Amino acid sequence: MESQKIGIVGSGLIGRSWAMIFASAGFSVTIFDIEPSQVSNALKLIKSQLEELSESGMLRGTLSVEAQFALIKGSNSMEEALAGASFVQECVFEKLEVKQKVFSEMEQYVSDGAILSSSSSCIMPSQFTENLKRRNQCIISHPINPPYYAPLVEIIPAPWTDQSAIDRTRTIMESVGQVPVTLKKEVPGFAANRIQYAIIAEVWRLVEGGVLSADDVDKVMSAGLGLRYAFLGPLEVMHLNAEGMQSYMERYTQSIEHVLGNFGPTPTFTGSGLERIIKEMDAKIPLDKLEERRQWRDTRLAALAKLKRDLERE
Ligand code: NAI
Numbered sequence: 001m002e003s004q005k006i007g008i009v010g011s012g013l014i015g016r017s018w019a020m021i022f023a024s025a026g027f028s029v030t031i032f033d034i035e036p037s038q039v040s041n042a043l044k045l046i047k048s049q050l051e052e053l054s055e056s057g058m059l060r061g062t063l064s065v066e067a068q069f070a071l072i073k074g075s076n077s078m079e080e081a082l083a084g085a086s087f088v089q090e091c092v093f094e095k096l097e098v099k100q101k102v103f104s105e106m107e108q109y110v111s112d113g114a115i116l117s118s119s120s121s122c123i124m125p126s127q128f129t130e131n132l133k134r135r136n137q138c139i140i141s142h143p144i145n146p147p148y149y150a151p152l153v154e155i156i157p158a159p160w161t162d163q164s165a166i167d168r169t170r171t172i173m174e175s176v177g178q179v180p181v182t183l184k185k186e187v188p189g190f191a192a193n194r195i196q197y198a199i200i201a202e203v204w205r206l207v208e209g210g211v212l213s214a215d216d217v218d219k220v221m222s223a224g225l226g227l228r229y230a231f232l233g234p235l236e237v238m239h240l241n242a243e244g245m246q247s248y249m250e251r252y253t254q255s256i257e258h259v260l261g262n263f264g265p266t267p268t269f270t271g272s273g274l275e276r277i278i279k280e281m282d283a284k285i286p287l288d289k290l291e292e293r294r295q296w297r298d299t300r301l302a303a304l305a306k307l308k309r310d311l312e313r314e
Helices: 013-024 037-057 065-070 079-082 096-106 125-130 165-176 192-208 215-229 232-242 243-260 271-284 285-312
Strands: 007-008 026-033 070-074 087-090 114-118 138-143 150-157 179-182
Touching: 007 013, 007 079, 007 096, 007 192, 013 026, 013 037, 013 065, 013 070, 013 087, 013 138, 026 037, 026 079, 026 179, 037 065, 037 070, 065 070, 070 079, 079 096, 087 096, 087 165, 096 114, 096 125, 138 165, 150 285, 165 179, 192 215, 192 271, 215 232, 215 271, 232 243
Parallel strands: 007 026, 007 087, 026 070, 087 114, 114 138, 150 179
Antiparallel strands: 138 150
């Protein structure tokens, strides 16, 4: 069976990750970048990452490193990269004007059946697809960093996206082992950032209000809530922590309302609170140690992804 072709536009961190994810499932991938050196660099980085993943037992899919790498090509022409592609994943800079320009270029090189998908983390799809001829084929598939280990993909249609494009995007994401969730309509921040920002706001209030240190507030998540959330969402946690959701709400609604009523306004993220948090974070992880800590994080996320995969196989 001839594999479907995927076009990747933009070969930075996220473009490279998508290329590896699609190739791991046997798709043919062609990467384009406006900067030709980025494409050759991306191919080199992908090769060495695939080798490292294989050595650590974390390579996705059933194909060998050589077979996966052979599926990934580079091109210095967008037209060539997109010719015959059934799905295109755009991964360029997060700037509205750049997304608008790139989408208006991309739509010239694809056929009626192709899906034009953006990795955008903040810009809503209607903002850069409204005036396109192929706007019904456009959608956002927003990954979480690092996408190779964190499989969530938020699928966000514009008001004019075809239902078939939404369904096919979900199916493609599932077929490469990602975990798609579909927003029924676009909202600022999509879902993950809305939830993340609600957490950031309360974490900020707790530090700013002198209740917890920056280090301790992070431990509430990393040693407590986060452990559950690696496996269950908050609604299932509630359902299991009583005799079902109804029983949970009967027991705890009053308490939830009482605590929420005590939250206070959205922090301004300025002034002495900001200074204190920056100082504590810089002391905990000095700026020249950030790369080391990112590698520490990725090793742990890789191990957790493997554990989750192994548990699901049982
Ligand atoms: P990046 O800065 O690493 O890479 C962007 C690439 O796009 C560069 O190689 C650049 O040369 C290329 N590019 C710029 N303009 C172009 C054009 N007109 N045509 C073709 N290529 C062009 O960016 P990164 O981090 O990979 O982000 C890409 C997208 O993914 C952004 O929309 C970002 O918001 C989103 N995203 C990023 C995440 C992250 O943690 N880095 C997480 C989830 C989504």
